[in-house]
Amino acid sequence: MAPPKVLMIAEKPSIALSIASTISGGQMHSRKGTTEVHEFEGMFNGFPAHFKVTSVTGHVFSVDFPAKYQDWAATDPADLFQASIHKTEANPKAHICRHLSQEARGCSHLVLWLDCDREGENICFEVIQCTGFQAKDDRRKVYRARFSSVTEKDILKAMNCLVEPNEYEALAVDARQEIDLKVGVAFTRFQTSYFQGKYGNLDSRVISYGPCQTPTLGFCVQRYLQITTFKPEKFWALRPHVMVDGYELQLEWERQKLFDLDVALMFQKLVLQDRILEVTDISEKQESKGRPPGLNTVNLLKIASSALGFGPQLTMQLAERLYIQGFISYPRTESTAYPLSFDFKGTLGVLANNPMWGDYVQGLLSGGYHKPQSGKDAGDHPPITPMRSANEDMLERDSWRLYQYVCQHFLGTVSPDCKYTRKKVEFSIGGEFFHCIGLHVIVKGFTSIMPWLAVSEKNLPQFAKGDKIEVSKVELFEGQTVPPDYLSESELISLMEKNGIGTDASISVHINNICERNYVQVQAGRKLVPTALGITLIRGYQCIDPDLCLPDIRGFIEQQITLVAKGEADHSCVVQHVLEQFKRKFIYFVKQIDNMDALFEAQFSPLADSGRAFSKCGKCLRYMKYISSQPSRLYCGTCEEVYYLPQKGTIKLYKELTCPLDNFELLIFAMAGPEGKSFPLCPLCYNNPPFEGIDALFGASKTGGSGMLGKGAGMPCFLCPHPTCRHSLIAQGVCACPECNGTLVLDPVSAPKWRLYCNMCNCLVLLPQGAHRISTTRERCPECDSTIIEVDFNKNTTPLEDGATLHVGCILCDDLLHSLVEVKHGKSFFKRAGKWARARGRGAYRGRGRGFGKMDPKMSFRDF
DNA sequence: GCAAGGTC
Numbered sequence: 001m002a003p004p005k006v007l008m009i010a011e012k013p014s015i016a017l018s019i020a021s022t023i024s025g026g027q028m029h030s031r032k033g034t035t036e037v038h039e040f041e042g043m044f045n046g047f048p049a050h051f052k053v054t055s056v057t058g059h060v061f062s063v064d065f066p067a068k069y070q071d072w073a074a075t076d077p078a079d080l081f082q083a084s085i086h087k088t089e090a091n092p093k094a095h096i097c098r099h100l101s102q103e104a105r106g107c108s109h110l111v112l113w114l115d116c117d118r119e120g121e122n123i124c125f126e127v128i129q130c131t132g133f134q135a136k137d138d139r140r141k142v143y144r145a146r147f148s149s150v151t152e153k154d155i156l157k158a159m160n161c162l163v164e165p166n167e168y169e170a171l172a173v174d175a176r177q178e179i180d181l182k183v184g185v186a187f188t189r190f191q192t193s194y195f196q197g198k199y200g201n202l203d204s205r206v207i208s209y210g211p212c213q214t215p216t217l218g219f220c221v222q223r224y225l226q227i228t229t230f231k232p233e234k235f236w237a238l239r240p241h242v243m244v245d246g247y248e249l250q251l252e253w254e255r256q257k258l259f260d261l262d263v264a265l266m267f268q269k270l271v272l273q274d275r276i277l278e279v280t281d282i283s284e285k286q287e288s289k290g291r292p293p294g295l296n297t298v299n300l301l302k303i304a305s306s307a308l309g310f311g312p313q314l315t316m317q318l319a320e321r322l323y324i325q326g327f328i329s330y331p332r333t334e335s336t337a338y339p340l341s342f343d344f345k346g347t348l349g350v351l352a353n354n355p356m357w358g359d360y361v362q363g364l365l366s367g368g369y370h371k372p373q374s375g376k377d378a379g380d381h382p383p384i385t386p387m388r389s390a391n392e393d394m395l396e397r398d399s400w401r402l403y404q405y406v407c408q409h410f411l412g413t414v415s416p417d418c419k420y421t422r423k424k425v426e427f428s429i430g431g432e433f434f435h436c437i438g439l440h441v442i443v444k445g446f447t448s449i450m451p452w453l454a455v456s457e458k459n460l461p462q463f464a465k466g467d468k469i470e471v472s473k474v475e476l477f478e479g480q481t482v483p484p485d486y487l488s489e490s491e492l493i494s495l496m497e498k499n500g501i502g503t504d505a506s507i508s509v510h511i512n513n514i515c516e517r518n519y520v521q522v523q524a525g526r527k528l529v530p531t532a533l534g535i536t537l538i539r540g541y542q543c544i545d546p547d548l549c550l551p552d553i554r555g556f557i558e559q560q561i562t563l564v565a566k567g568e569a570d571h572s573c574v575v576q577h578v579l580e581q582f583k584r585k586f587i588y589f590v591k592q593i594d595n596m597d598a599l600f601e602a603q604f605s606p607l608a609d610s611g612r613a614f615s616k617c618g619k620c621l622r623y624m625k626y627i628s629s630q631p632s633r634l635y636c637g638t639c640e641e642v643y644y645l646p647q648k649g650t651i652k653l654y655k656e657l658t659c660p661l662d663n664f665e666l667l668i669f670a671m672a673g674p675e676g677k678s679f680p681l682c683p684l685c686y687n688n689p690p691f692e693g694i695d696a697l698f699g700a701s702k703t704g705g706s707g708m709l710g711k712g713a714g715m716p717c718f719l720c721p722h723p724t725c726r727h728s729l730i731a732q733g734v735c736a737c738p739e740c741n742g743t744l745v746l747d748p749v750s751a752p753k754w755r756l757y758c759n760m761c762n763c764l765v766l767l768p769q770g771a772h773r774i775s776t777t778r779e780r781c782p783e784c785d786s787t788i789i790e791v792d793f794n795k796n797t798t799p800l801e802d803g804a805t806l807h808v809g810c811i812l813c814d815d816l817l818h819s820l821v822e823v824k825h826g827k828s829f830f831k832r833a834g835k836w837a838r839a840r841g842r843g844a845y846r847g848r849g850r851g852f853g854k855m856d857p858k859m860s861f862r863d864f
Numbered sequence: 865g866c867a868a869g870g871t872c
Binding site: 013057060065094181182187206211212320324502505506513712 | 865866
């Protein structure tokens with residue numbers, strides 16, 4: 001009988017590999033799959049077994065609302081709190097679920113090696129669901145491996161005491177997901193719709209709210225408000241100077257500073273009257289500056305931002321790459337404590353021959369390296385350390401700088417502490433006390449590898465107790481208190497960590513979010529300066545319901561779901577309770593939105609006052625205004641109508657042409673990029689397609705259940721089946737796209753680089769270049785039914801005989817034209833002529849059955 | 865177009 005099969009699943013491929021190598025002792029076969037699968041024979045529960053180890057890539061599923069709630073216009077955000085939710089595959093293209101189900105076939109044991117935190121516990125149950133195992137089934141058993149690090153010792157220990165997955169912890173994550181989704185989406189949709197419909201110069205596509213991102217923004221705005229409300233105060237400080245051994249030394253006052261000039265002047269007078277300083281005491285003590293604990297993600301992000309000038313997003317990208325390339329260990333960890341079994345000697349050995357630190361490492365290896373500080377053990381991954389030696393030439397500049405820091409930090413953790421003496425000399429004069437401090441480094445320790453942390457030497461002249469010295473001058477320093485600076489990114493990361501906002505893996509995402517949403521801007525020195533929008537939002541929450549932007553809001557959610565994780569409260573009761581509270585807050589927020597709106601009114605301009613007169617409305621024949629801030633749109637002040645435009649491109653008037661259906665002036669939209677297609681559109685038709693049966697609108701990734709248009713999606717003229725308009729698909733369509741079901745249409749403003757583009761995909765066909773004019777005719781090719789085009793060649797470059805310039809023909813069947821066209825994008829256009837021919841029969845829209853449907857399958861680019 | 869959490 002074949003041995004039983006054991007399937008083991010890790011959270012990511014690298015851990016699957018470590019586990020498989022450890023348990024198999026390196027004797028395994030690995031094969032590619034959605035994620036790699038490692039197979040080997042071994043012993044399981046005392047019996048021989050066949051092992052398969054593979055992994056997921058984080059969460060398999062994520063939660064969302066069903067289709068009927070996807071339509072913003074048709075859903076009242078308040079209803080989202082009671083809406084059903086469903087889990088969908090987090091990354092449908094990866095087919096992780098299918099992979100797991102396939103690998104599980106024929107396996108009688110499932111061992112879950114997901115990371116040992118709540119999220120990992122939740123993924124356990126996602127995996128169980130995909131594999132078809134049951135959490136409690138005696139014949140096909142499910143086990144949970146609990147490991148505190150990915151080391152041989154811990155893996156083997158976990159393997160020997162397998163437990164059950166913890167459903168409470170998994171349910172706590174389910175609860176968080178549902179609460180975050182419902183609260184975030186409800187507030188986001190409401191405030192986006194409310195403010196975007198009202199103000200023209202709001203430069204944000206979406207005005208989002210979230211229990212992590214909003215408090216994050218709150219920190220930045222709080223600092224901003226401290227700065228703007230700061231009232232500087234003058235202060236004065238006495239600074240006596242003495243000349244000793246030819247050096248001038250400035251002394252510090254015990255009172256530091258005074259905010260009353262008269263009192264300060266009085267003290268100055270007393271000191272000046274005395275003139276003689278007496279040394280009252282000299283003390284010296286040894287102090288030390290401790291070596292750092294191991295490097296975790298948050299500290300890496302902070303240092304990278306403050307010392308290297310890298311944003312968290314960039315830092316994580318660089319770290320991820322260094323990790324994939326094997327230069328550093330896994331970069332997402334909370335732990336600053338090294339596991340007991342950590343191989344310091346091995347890691348030092350990695351750097352022993354490094355040209356940059358080799359000598360230092362040799363010193364540590366021979367002189368005895370130090371055991372690092374204890375630090376925090378979060379039970380996830382060891383601190384970030386170098387794994388492979390690199391030099392400057394092997395890495396890109398930024399990667400190298402980050403790698404360099406990881407190495408220096410690691411070496412710092414196993415170096416001696418820095419030791420120095422602090423000498424304090426105290427003086428009295430006129431009844432006032434002053435002092436000076438000297439510093440002398442005895443052991444540089446870790447600061448020699450992390451020189452920016454070095455203690456700077458401060459030498460003092462020789463003094464003896466009882467010395468009497470004449471003051472050379474008594475300065476009355478006048479200063480002013482200054483406001484704090486804008487919040488630095490590094491400070492923000494500390495605040496987030498302290499308040500439990502986000503996790504090591506998501507902190508960078510939240511910071512990036514508030515930048516992308518245009519709530520804050522990163523300025524020189526990575527200072528975060530809130531924008532008018534960011535400030536107005538936070539001030540709005542502060543006056544309606546300050547809880548909404550305080551960090552405690554995350555704490556509240558965390559505390560509630562922790563009850564679920566501990567099994568002290570029922571999952572659905574907690575979710576219901578928390579959602580009820582938030583719904584109450586939501587209803588109140590909606591009711592009080594006028595208060596926030598008053599702040600917006602002071603800051604932004606109403607739609608009617610925004611934008612510039614642009615093109616004529618077909619209904620009232622007055623000019624509509626173009627609002628360029630995202631989402632770009634036209635606003636007719638008379639009709640009070642908004643017409644969304646395609647996004648991410650430029651818009652111009654199209655001569656003074658109008659739409660024959662509704663008299664709106666036509667516009668030309670050019671997509672961004674040198675090869676972006678340009679096309680005409682009518683603002684009204686674009687937003688309200690006049691014809692049925694157009695199933696794929698331009699720019700519509702998701703149109704939602706009700707078929708309502710998303711902002712910016714619609715019907716340009718190249719999708720319009722109008723039978724006689726010069727700009728419609730019928731008039732401008734030339735032939736079927738070789739790549740998809742679409743139709744190639746003439747780009748009307750592409751002169752002199754004339755071209756056709758597909759109205760569905762990004763296929764591009766270059767027409768004879770440099771022609772004066774190329775236009776479609778009403779004629780069809782008798783052979784292939786393509787639209788006959790008319791080309792007016794330039795008289796200097798015409799390929800026609802006798803200098804003739806006008807040529808009429810089919811781009812597929814006319815030899816001359818055919819030789820002058822070229823496919824720019826898409827797969828081979830010519831060799832797959834059969835596909836071209838087939839595609840022509842299935843145009844997205846076939847005008848009146850005229851041509852696009854009846855096609856001789858033999859017709860093709862014959863001569864190619 | 866929306867949250868936050870994994871990871872790629």
